[in-house]
Amino acid sequence: MFSDRDAHIFLLLTRQIFIPYYQWLVVVESVMNGPKEGLILPITYHVVETVPTSPHGECFPTLFIETAGEYGEHAKANRWAHDNRPLRAQKTIAADLRVLGRLHDYHLVGWLGEVIRPIDLRQFLLSYLHVRLQGTAFIEPLKHLCWAPAPFTTVRSEFRILVRYLASQESSEHSDILSLFSSDELKAIGKVCETSNKQSLLSHLAAGSARWAELFGEKLPMPSFPIRDTSARSSTYLVDRTMDLEEVQELVDREPNPFYRAIWLLAAFGGPRSSEILHMWQCDVLPPTSGELITGYRLSTHLVLIANPTESRYTGDLNHLxxxxSQHLRAKYGLKPRNMVSGYRHVGWKHPIETDRNLRASLVFWSDERQAKAFAEAIAEVRHFHSNNWTSERHPWLWVNSRVGPGFGSPIASSQLRKAFDRACKRAGLRPHINGRRPHGLRHAYKLQLELAGLTRKQIQIAMRHQSIESQDDYGRETRELRRSLEIWHKRDASWR
Known part of the structure; x- marks a missing residue:
C-alpha cells in the first residue's frame, strides 16, 4: 500500500501529467468555437506542494521540478529549505522555493536548459531579475511563462533569496545551476544585492551590455531606464527630505511607547539610519561613565554604539573582545544577524564607517544634549522592560515589541517601525510621507542641525557615518574637532528651540 507521502507525490505527478491534456482541451475548444487571437497557455516546469516528510505524517513545503521530461524532488533546494525550518514560517519557505522553481523554469525556457559557463553565471542571474522586472509578454522565447512585470521590491526580495541560497551551496558536494558560482562571485553578487536600489540594479544589468547582446541579441533587449540628475538639487528637494525640527519635537512629546520615543530621539538627534538602529543590541547603549573608557573623554550623555552586526567583537564586555x-548569536541563541536572514526579520546593513576599529563600531554624536537626556529617560524604561521580561534569555536586541501578543518581546521589524512612525505623525496631527515625514527624514533633520552648528563637510560625514569619506587616516583628529564643535553648539541656543 502507498504511504501518505507516496500518495501525495502520486497525486502531484498525476496533476502534472494532466496539465498538457488540459491545455490540449483549451486549444481544441478555441479551434471549435473560433480562434482566440493571441492565445498563450502558461507552462511551468516546477511545483511547490506541502507533502509528508516523515513517517509520522509531518508535512513540509517541497519543490518538484521537471528535468529531461521526468519529475522529481529538487534535493538541494529542499534540504536548504529544511535547514531554514527553525527560522522561517512554512508559508515563507514555500515562497522561497517558488523563487528557485521560477529560476529553474527560466533556465529551461530562456537558456534551453544548456549548461551555463562560469563566465555567464552572473549574466544568467541578472538576466532573470531583468525578466522578472519586465515580464515575459514581449519576449518571444519566454512568452509562455506568462510572468507579469513584478515590482522592484519583489524582485529585490527574490534576489536576496537567491543570494542566500547561493551562499548555502558554496561548500556543497553536489552541484546545480546556482552552486557553480565561485566564492568571489558570491561576494560580488551579495554586495550588489545588499546595496541595490532599482537604478543601481539595472546599472549592473547594463554593465555587461556587450556580453548581453552576444547572448540574447534582439530577443531580450537591454533594459532602458532614466539616469537621475543629481548635479543640482533644489531647496524644495532638500526641504521635502528633511523633517521640521519642531514637528520632530511634537512627534516625541506625543509618543507613549518608550521604545519608539527613544528611537525617534536617537534618529533625529544622533542620526543613525533605521537599519542601524534595528541592529542595536542591549549592550550598545552605555552610561556616560563608560564613555571615557572608549573615547578618552568625560561624557555628559549616554554613549551609543553602532556596531557591525556580524564582525564586531564587542558583545557586552569592553575589557574582553x-x-x-555572528559567532556569539549562533553559540548562545542559535540565531543569525538580522542582515543574514530574510522575511520580516531581515534588516539591511550599509557598512557605515567605523570610528573605533578595535570595537568594529562607530559612535553616535548627539546634536542636542537636552534631547540626549530625554533619550536616557526613555532608555531607563526600555531597560526596565527587558529586565522584567527576561528578553536577553532569547536574544540580545534592544528594540522589541512591548505590546502583548504573538510577537511580544521579539525584535521590531522594519515594517513595524514605518507603521509606528505613521501612527506617531497622525497622533501629532501631521500627514505622513510629505515634507520629510518619514523615518529617514529624522536623519536629515540631524544633518540640518550639524550644518547649523557650522561643522565641516568631513566632520558631518564622520557624524553621519558616511562610507564615502575620502580617508580614514584623520578620524582621530577630526573626531576631536567634531566633539569640540558640538560642545560649543550645545552651549548656545539653537534657532529652532
Missing amino acids: GKTR
Missing part, C-alpha cells in the same frame, strides 16, 4: 557577534 572575544567572539564576533
Whole structure:
C-alpha cells in the first residue's frame, strides 16, 4: 500500500501529467468555437506542494521540478529549505522555493536548459531579475511563462533569496545551476544585492551590455531606464527630505511607547539610519561613565554604539573582545544577524564607517544634549522592560515589541517601525510621507542641525557615518574637532528651540 507521502507525490505527478491534456482541451475548444487571437497557455516546469516528510505524517513545503521530461524532488533546494525550518514560517519557505522553481523554469525556457559557463553565471542571474522586472509578454522565447512585470521590491526580495541560497551551496558536494558560482562571485553578487536600489540594479544589468547582446541579441533587449540628475538639487528637494525640527519635537512629546520615543530621539538627534538602529543590541547603549573608557573623554550623555552586526567583537564586555557577534548569536541563541536572514526579520546593513576599529563600531554624536537626556529617560524604561521580561534569555536586541501578543518581546521589524512612525505623525496631527515625514527624514533633520552648528563637510560625514569619506587616516583628529564643535553648539541656543 502507498504511504501518505507516496500518495501525495502520486497525486502531484498525476496533476502534472494532466496539465498538457488540459491545455490540449483549451486549444481544441478555441479551434471549435473560433480562434482566440493571441492565445498563450502558461507552462511551468516546477511545483511547490506541502507533502509528508516523515513517517509520522509531518508535512513540509517541497519543490518538484521537471528535468529531461521526468519529475522529481529538487534535493538541494529542499534540504536548504529544511535547514531554514527553525527560522522561517512554512508559508515563507514555500515562497522561497517558488523563487528557485521560477529560476529553474527560466533556465529551461530562456537558456534551453544548456549548461551555463562560469563566465555567464552572473549574466544568467541578472538576466532573470531583468525578466522578472519586465515580464515575459514581449519576449518571444519566454512568452509562455506568462510572468507579469513584478515590482522592484519583489524582485529585490527574490534576489536576496537567491543570494542566500547561493551562499548555502558554496561548500556543497553536489552541484546545480546556482552552486557553480565561485566564492568571489558570491561576494560580488551579495554586495550588489545588499546595496541595490532599482537604478543601481539595472546599472549592473547594463554593465555587461556587450556580453548581453552576444547572448540574447534582439530577443531580450537591454533594459532602458532614466539616469537621475543629481548635479543640482533644489531647496524644495532638500526641504521635502528633511523633517521640521519642531514637528520632530511634537512627534516625541506625543509618543507613549518608550521604545519608539527613544528611537525617534536617537534618529533625529544622533542620526543613525533605521537599519542601524534595528541592529542595536542591549549592550550598545552605555552610561556616560563608560564613555571615557572608549573615547578618552568625560561624557555628559549616554554613549551609543553602532556596531557591525556580524564582525564586531564587542558583545557586552569592553575589557574582553572575544567572539564576533555572528559567532556569539549562533553559540548562545542559535540565531543569525538580522542582515543574514530574510522575511520580516531581515534588516539591511550599509557598512557605515567605523570610528573605533578595535570595537568594529562607530559612535553616535548627539546634536542636542537636552534631547540626549530625554533619550536616557526613555532608555531607563526600555531597560526596565527587558529586565522584567527576561528578553536577553532569547536574544540580545534592544528594540522589541512591548505590546502583548504573538510577537511580544521579539525584535521590531522594519515594517513595524514605518507603521509606528505613521501612527506617531497622525497622533501629532501631521500627514505622513510629505515634507520629510518619514523615518529617514529624522536623519536629515540631524544633518540640518550639524550644518547649523557650522561643522565641516568631513566632520558631518564622520557624524553621519558616511562610507564615502575620502580617508580614514584623520578620524582621530577630526573626531576631536567634531566633539569640540558640538560642545560649543550645545552651549548656545539653537534657532529652532
